[in-house]
Amino acid sequence: MNAPTQTALEQAIAQLIIDTLNLEDLQASDIPPAQPLFGEGLGLDSVDALELALALQKRYGIRVESDAKNAREHFATVANLAAYVASQQGAGDGAH
Template sequence: MLEQEVKELIIEVLQLEDITADDIDSNAPLFVEGLGLDSIDALELGVALQKRYGISLSADSEDTRRHFASVNALAALIAANRKK
């Protein structure tokens, strides 16, 4: 399941040692409230998405902010853009 894969990637890349994939709500915001990530986390996650899935994101794009809204939003982005 892609959502599970995204959660595991977030935990691995951001070294969230006290969190399991089951602790992350797929619909909860990733930034500020919810998981509470910051802009540095977004940058690291963006690099990981590019390496793993070949997805290129613009740092200041409104679309990127929307894609990083939740695990489900990231999973949808990956599903739509994954290189075969």
Template sequence: MQALELDIKELIISALALEDITPDDIDAEQPLFVKGLGLDSIDALELGLALQRRYGVTVTADSEETRRHFGSVQALAAFVAAQRTR
């Protein structure tokens, strides 16, 4: 799972063009939105598209379940891993 978390961190950085941030700067357990990494709704859309392109996962817009999946890098990694096994 750590390799997947690292890959997702790198995807976040590249998809959102986060300058001056490295994967080591992102705590896998920290929130991605508001506090923590401080992403916003536009970032969520871009990240959702990037996840879909890279991993082939489908993300439903504006659902409570999606908000949980986007809660942290750790949660995203668990979501992607679960989708891959289907």
């Protein structure tokens, strides 16, 4: 059973998770795009989510929604985060 190949953005986000949360024993390839990041998956918690949101905002220049339902969906997996980052970057938000 082969895991799906990560896109470049998914790999970059997986590495950002590792770097931000000091998960030294993992490599980006150890976090499959569809693996849940919270609970039974990678085991992240709400504090990790806040740190990760700040890191994503800083790295990609995007705004992370604070709406709990949407945030939970966006942060569910690396694949979801990659899709969210891509959609935010493509939105062309010129408000800086």
